[in-house]
Amino acid sequence: MKLKLGLGLLFIIVVMVLIGPVFSEFDPETIHWDDMAIPPDSIYWMGTDVMGRDLYIRILLGGQVSLMVGIVATLVSVVIGVFYGMAAGFLGGRVDAVMMRLVDVFYALPFLFLVILLMVFFGQYLWLLFVAIGCYLWLDMARIVRGQTMMLKRQAFVEAAHALGQSNKKIIFSHVLPNLKGVVIVYATLTIPQVIMIESFLSFLGLGVQEPMTSWGALVNEGASNMDMAVWSLLFPALFLALTLIGFNLVGDGLRDRWDPALQNNK
Amino acid sequence: MTNQKPLLNIKNLIVEFNTEHDLVRAVDDLSFQIEAGKTMGLVGESGSGKSVTALSVLGLVPQPPGKITSGAIEFRGTDLLHLPEKQLRCIRGNDISMVFQEPMTSLNPVFRVGHQIAEVLRLHQKLNRKQAKARTIELMDWVGIPEPHRRYRFYPHEMSGGQKQRVMIAMAIACQPRLLICDEPTTALDVTIQRQVLELLKNLQQELGMSMLFITHDLGVIADLADEVVVMYRAKKVEQAVTQNIFNAPQHPYTKGLLACRPKLHDNPKRLLTVGDYMAESGVALNPPEVSFESQIKSDKSTQPALLEVKNLKTYFPVKTGLWGRVTSHVKAVDGVSFTVKKGETLGLVGESGCGKTTLGRTILKLQTATAGQVIYDGIDVFAQKPQQLRQLRSRMQIIFQDPYASLNPRMTVGQTLMEPLQLHQPHNSKQQNWNKAAELMQQVGMNPDQLNRFPHEFSGGQRQRISIARALAVEPEFIICDESVSALDVSVQAQVLNLLLDLQDQMGLTYIFISHDLSVINFIADRVGVMNQGKLVELNTADEIYRNPQNPYTQKLLDAIPEPMPEPMPKL
Amino acid sequence: MVVKRLLWAMPVLWLILTITFFLLRVAPGGPFDQERELTPEMMQLINDKYQLDQPLIHQYGSYLSATLHGDLGPSFQYIDYSVNELVALGLPVSLKLGFWALLLALVLGLLLGMIAATYANKWPDLVAMITAVIGISTPNFVIAPLLVLWLAVHWQWLPVGGWSGGHWTYVVLPVITLSLPYIASIARLVRGSLLEVYSQPFVRTAKAKGLSDSSVLFKHALRPAMLPLVSYLGPTAVGLMTGSVVIEQIFGIPGMGRYFVQGALNRDYTLVLGVVLVVGLLMVLFNLLVDVLYRWIDPRMGVEGSH
Numbered sequence A: 001m002k003l004k005l006g007l008g009l010l011f012i013i014v015v016m017v018l019i020g021p022v023f024s025e026f027d028p029e030t031i032h033w034d035d036m037a038i039p040p041d042s043i044y045w046m047g048t049d050v051m052g053r054d055l056y057i058r059i060l061l062g063g064q065v066s067l068m069v070g071i072v073a074t075l076v077s078v079v080i081g082v083f084y085g086m087a088a089g090f091l092g093g094r095v096d097a098v099m100m101r102l103v104d105v106f107y108a109l110p111f112l113f114l115v116i117l118l119m120v121f122f123g124q125y126l127w128l129l130f131v132a133i134g135c136y137l138w139l140d141m142a143r144i145v146r147g148q149t150m151m152l153k154r155q156a157f158v159e160a161a162h163a164l165g166q167s168n169k170k171i172i173f174s175h176v177l178p179n180l181k182g183v184v185i186v187y188a189t190l191t192i193p194q195v196i197m198i199e200s201f202l203s204f205l206g207l208g209v210q211e212p213m214t215s216w217g218a219l220v221n222e223g224a225s226n227m228d229m230a231v232w233s234l235l236f237p238a239l240f241l242a243l244t245l246i247g248f249n250l251v252g253d254g255l256r257d258r259w260d261p262a263l264q265n266n267k
Numbered sequence B: 001m002t003n004q005k006p007l008l009n010i011k012n013l014i015v016e017f018n019t020e021h022d023l024v025r026a027v028d029d030l031s032f033q034i035e036a037g038k039t040m041g042l043v044g045e046s047g048s049g050k051s052v053t054a055l056s057v058l059g060l061v062p063q064p065p066g067k068i069t070s071g072a073i074e075f076r077g078t079d080l081l082h083l084p085e086k087q088l089r090c091i092r093g094n095d096i097s098m099v100f101q102e103p104m105t106s107l108n109p110v111f112r113v114g115h116q117i118a119e120v121l122r123l124h125q126k127l128n129r130k131q132a133k134a135r136t137i138e139l140m141d142w143v144g145i146p147e148p149h150r151r152y153r154f155y156p157h158e159m160s161g162g163q164k165q166r167v168m169i170a171m172a173i174a175c176q177p178r179l180l181i182c183d184e185p186t187t188a189l190d191v192t193i194q195r196q197v198l199e200l201l202k203n204l205q206q207e208l209g210m211s212m213l214f215i216t217h218d219l220g221v222i223a224d225l226a227d228e229v230v231v232m233y234r235a236k237k238v239e240q241a242v243t244q245n246i247f248n249a250p251q252h253p254y255t256k257g258l259l260a261c262r263p264k265l266h267d268n269p270k271r272l273l274t275v276g277d278y279m280a281e282s283g284v285a286l287n288p289p290e291v292s293f294e295s296q297i298k299s300d301k302s303t304q305p306a307l308l309e310v311k312n313l314k315t316y317f318p319v320k321t322g323l324w325g326r327v328t329s330h331v332k333a334v335d336g337v338s339f340t341v342k343k344g345e346t347l348g349l350v351g352e353s354g355c356g357k358t359t360l361g362r363t364i365l366k367l368q369t370a371t372a373g374q375v376i377y378d379g380i381d382v383f384a385q386k387p388q389q390l391r392q393l394r395s396r397m398q399i400i401f402q403d404p405y406a407s408l409n410p411r412m413t414v415g416q417t418l419m420e421p422l423q424l425h426q427p428h429n430s431k432q433q434n435w436n437k438a439a440e441l442m443q444q445v446g447m448n449p450d451q452l453n454r455f456p457h458e459f460s461g462g463q464r465q466r467i468s469i470a471r472a473l474a475v476e477p478e479f480i481i482c483d484e485s486v487s488a489l490d491v492s493v494q495a496q497v498l499n500l501l502l503d504l505q506d507q508m509g510l511t512y513i514f515i516s517h518d519l520s521v522i523n524f525i526a527d528r529v530g531v532m533n534q535g536k537l538v539e540l541n542t543a544d545e546i547y548r549n550p551q552n553p554y555t556q557k558l559l560d561a562i563p564e565p566m567p568e569p570m571p572k573l
Numbered sequence C: 001m002v003v004k005r006l007l008w009a010m011p012v013l014w015l016i017l018t019i020t021f022f023l024l025r026v027a028p029g030g031p032f033d034q035e036r037e038l039t040p041e042m043m044q045l046i047n048d049k050y051q052l053d054q055p056l057i058h059q060y061g062s063y064l065s066a067t068l069h070g071d072l073g074p075s076f077q078y079i080d081y082s083v084n085e086l087v088a089l090g091l092p093v094s095l096k097l098g099f100w101a102l103l104l105a106l107v108l109g110l111l112l113g114m115i116a117a118t119y120a121n122k123w124p125d126l127v128a129m130i131t132a133v134i135g136i137s138t139p140n141f142v143i144a145p146l147l148v149l150w151l152a153v154h155w156q157w158l159p160v161g162g163w164s165g166g167h168w169t170y171v172v173l174p175v176i177t178l179s180l181p182y183i184a185s186i187a188r189l190v191r192g193s194l195l196e197v198y199s200q201p202f203v204r205t206a207k208a209k210g211l212s213d214s215s216v217l218f219k220h221a222l223r224p225a226m227l228p229l230v231s232y233l234g235p236t237a238v239g240l241m242t243g244s245v246v247i248e249q250i251f252g253i254p255g256m257g258r259y260f261v262q263g264a265l266n267r268d269y270t271l272v273l274g275v276v277l278v279v280g281l282l283m284v285l286f287n288l289l290v291d292v293l294y295r296w297i298d299p300r301m302g303v304e305g306s307h
Helices: A002-023 A055-091 A093-108 A111-122 A126-154 A156-164 A168-204 A216-225 A232-259 B050-057 B085-091 B113-124 B129-142 B161-173 B191-208 B243-248 B253-261 B357-364 B387-394 B414-425 B431-444 B449-453 B461-474 B491-508 B519-525 B543-548 B553-561 C002-026 C040-050 C056-068 C083-118 C123-137 C140-154 C168-198 C201-208 C213-251 C256-265 C269-297 C299-306
Strands: B008-018 B023-034 B039-043 B066-075 B096-099 B179-183 B211-216 B228-233 B236-242 B306-321 B326-342 B346-350 B372-377 B397-400 B479-483 B511-516 B528-533 B536-542
Touching (some): A002 A055, A002 A232, A055 A093, A055 A126, A055 A216, A055 A232, A093 A126, A093 C002, A111 A126, A111 C256, A126 A168, A156 A168, A156 B387, A156 B414, A156 B461, A168 C140, A216 A232, A216 C140, B023 B066, B096 B161, B113 B129, B113 B161, B129 B161, B191 B211, B191 B553, B236 B243, B236 B253, B253 B491, B306 B511, B326 B357, B326 B372, B326 B511, B346 B357, B346 B519, B357 B397, B387 B397, B397 B461, B414 B431, B414 B449, B414 B461, B431 B449, B431 B461, B461 B491, B519 B543, B528 B543, B536 B543, B536 B553, C002 C056, C002 C269, C083 C213, C083 C256, C123 C168, C140 C168, C140 C213, C168 C213, C201 C213, C213 C269
Parallel strands (some): B039 B211, B039 B228, B096 B179, B397 B479, B479 B511
Antiparallel strands (some): B008 B066, B306 B326, B306 B372
8 A cells, every 4th residue: 555655656756857847838047037936827837936937847857856866876875785784794703893893983973964064065066965975874774784684694595505505606696685685675765765855955955956956955945945925935845855755755664564574474 | 061160161162364365264163161170182283273262262362363253262151252351351360371382482571570470469469569579489489490589580581491481380370370271381492391391380280270271282292281182173173082082092083193193202113104194185084004013123224334424523602792702702512522424324313402413413514614523424524625625515415404484595486496406516407407307306305396486485384394305305415414304394294204204215325314302203213313412412322222221311311301192091190 | 881882982083073174174165265365464363373384184183182182172263262162052052952852752752653553553553654754754944944934924923033042932843843753753663663562472471461451561562662762762863963953054043053054164174073073972972872771671682792
């Protein structure tokens, strides 16, 4: 139920964000001097902001940026996290101890503060945003993957593969990785909304995506500072942002209910 | 029939469970009575509905998904099923109490055990804190917990399994119940501990004059405990009789099969009869084949050449403490074990949990690194092999694990699982050839080759264990270590798998090391038996000698602890 | 254990300081870029005060040694203040905000989670969990302006912003917005772990003793179910600290978060370093507290230390 609802929601949003701009005759940066802070009507479907820019096109293009940041940064965190976690879990022993100690150190850093700092100084580079957020979020993934790998390593079917004379590499790729897939997909799905949230949080502080580019976070920021003049300029981007996050959280939850090994063992 | 009303009267009980797909009857039209002061045994295999019956009495069937559809459970004339929750709570733990199977998880891990016992007293007998504590310590003493004053303040994880079960029993008898329900109370315990707990329960029952409903899958446990036995099969009662009659004159084919399929210490058939020999799937009785009950003639294999030599093997596990895991001490799991295994023989390794038998098996295959010692397999020093050579060697030595659920990769079909070793050791074979070989292997272990495309979760425990055996056979080994390979299976399935292992040995001349905690199983399958205790091999001899004339006191203790169904009618205690 | 943890914290804090220090210095721009054309005399004054003419390594060394002595240096932006003074002004405000937000999140989160678990898969559960998903998915910088718009601007029940020495009317809105997402995630966490504990055999034992449902919940299930919540407290504290950066910005509260953002934008090196250090220290302390709490709730932790 959750899964279907979430997937439906995301499908609608993604389709709107990708195809929606085609139907608009406006340019996201053109300022309509006569039409500042116009409420939604048949021309400006979501109204205009206080500078007289069409919100419909801005929100959809901003959505492309927000979604892209979410997905790319999540991929960064998944790649780092899965390999790091799997290496630590599979190698075990002293290597594992050192690797996990390092994760502990990273956990103790006020990372978001460092991300903020990075963005303050290098804000003009969007790629840095991916790297910064991805570097911050891989820690959780690494821990989860490590735990799962340790658990899998002790499973009899992995021992049996060793006993059959299978090589370590083959064991990782045919026995460990396929069984990690579920967990990784679930947590990746739950990481995307986190990233989008962090991006919008940075953009809200004026540190994330820079003009002329925009994102939902930046739009919410603009909307919030002008809400007494144009409340729709806050409400629409906020609605898109919240619905997207709800969608991802629902899908993640739904997948977890379906795949979580802890839940499956109830039999 | 006595005029006196029975203490507990279960009438036409039906309990159903809603699963994802359909409605399953867990208990189907079950009726029986327990008289005051008597013990009723409730016997059946997993999924037969015996535990659900017990939970129904206390109103603890999880609803949903469970639902008691009809019937009545009368306790001293009151129908418990229609009692308001509040009154039912006054009966639970007070008039009727229960001991569960898993002492490890049945106690709250974050509370001191004393408080958990005292809680019942404060609840039902309205004792104050001090009185409850004093009474708790008395109770702990009564159930045989040493130093009850000190152990009152222990947390469950600080106690052994047997002591935890004693805590559970103290909790259950705290209010001197009229009926004690024991749901497999000794299944999770070692055989020597099981013996003690059973004796404790028997004594308590006599002292308190209470009735007992004793649930078990093991007929052996119930023999000198129960007055009467109900046998359940697939949610239905198939037989009810006085205990002696169950053992001496079983009526229902299922009961007959259940009795026959359990390996016994004294008469050793060539192969075990199974439930399937007595009863068709439809429930129709069959005529069992003749089995020679004269002692299994174990061919003398002492003249055979040695296949495996284990020399002074030691496996220690470091105990690490501190931030960087400094090693402060060692757990000596295997501590200087030496023995040889002859070609074609079965060496049984027996011992209680934690004695090191599993570590020993894993160390022999180098799945676990040894601390010291040597393993010579057919003249080859196993530990001295380079990784590549070791992989070659591993096609000759295989292992079959205990847990049929964990031993197959859930994301691979049975076909893929069986193809993996084939491709590894016969890389030049075509895919089709390997597939045909996999199908052959399935037939060899008594499975349908059409099922190669299925995933492990579609099979039962016994079937999965057969698949694990097929996988081990795929590399055409000469030597297989069976590590508790039948322990997780129901007795009737266990018999089938044991027979299969014997047949395979006959056909292919396999050599086995058979590791088990169950002396009866070991006696059935092994030519020679090694007894392990605390990492050491304390006795090694032919099976007959070990069972008839044990030398080591520990072996003696183990043998004494085995509950054995009465070989002939004997007076009940 | 505690001593070891504290010793462990030293290198972590040093790492934080070092990363931040060099990050600040490699960044383009300096603290006095906005001022027009400084005279050589003024330049000399500034260099005397801030040692900006020294080699970087030397500056780093003297900063570290001053920090070890508890001196966080003079602020670049608030010329008359030292960073110590600024922290002394801002920290109590942030702590007050964080404390009430944490308390509110814990109380409401636990309550909601317990209700949801008790009525699992019935309508109160459904309502609570839908609310929770919405709560988690709505950033607080979206909720904050909306609350301000209605409660403060339209109905004028509460002030729009400011701090006013921490008078409760000024605290209410920031605390609510700060805690909302955490109420939601704590509720979900508690529900999940309670349901898991409910499936444990020891809960069945408790019921078999004849305990009522509420006794089972409060005496037997709640404490083990708190364990995941306790481990979650560490990240929550961090979240509250970073979250308050935004909240302080929106409501114009003179806490640490505002110093941090403004300091970073103005290249106020010492102030940013000071804030990062204080936040790092708070995190270390909080994680320590969580550890102690965890051990207190779960007696098994003592022996499992070997893992």
